[in-house]
Amino acid sequence: MDFWTNLFDSDYRQRADIEALKRKSKTRDFQEFKRMGGQQDRIDALEDQVGELALLCRSLLTLLRENGTVKPERLEEVMTRMDAADGVVDGKFTPEPKPNEDPNTPPKIRTWPRNDRTN
DSSP states (O other): OOHHHHHTOOHHHHHHHHHHHHHHHHHHHHHHHHHHHHHHHHHHHHHHHHHHHHHHHHHHHHHHHHHTOOOHHHHHHHHHHHHHTTTOOSSSOOOOOOTTOOTTSOOOOOSSOOSOOOO
16 A cells, blocks of 8 residues: 555545445355356256156166066176276266367257157
């Protein structure tokens, strides 16, 4: 602080600084609130996708098992091989991200065409 700032430093100036800080704080709180809402939307979308994929997988496995097409031991072998293909045996598939993908945007996954079926 320079001489003139110290000379004219007053309660009014301090109060103005406090009020300015309060306004900044409220703005940041609102921005954080908006950001959290966006995250919740993304979480909801991802939960929907996981639910659709789980239903699809269960349906396919049930159908294959009922038809005798797949033996559980063979399915386990293939799953283990596919799991190891990404370099980490962790019980899940981890695809390599594409260089032009935005990590904050969830991928668009269509598990089954819904309205555009032509039968």
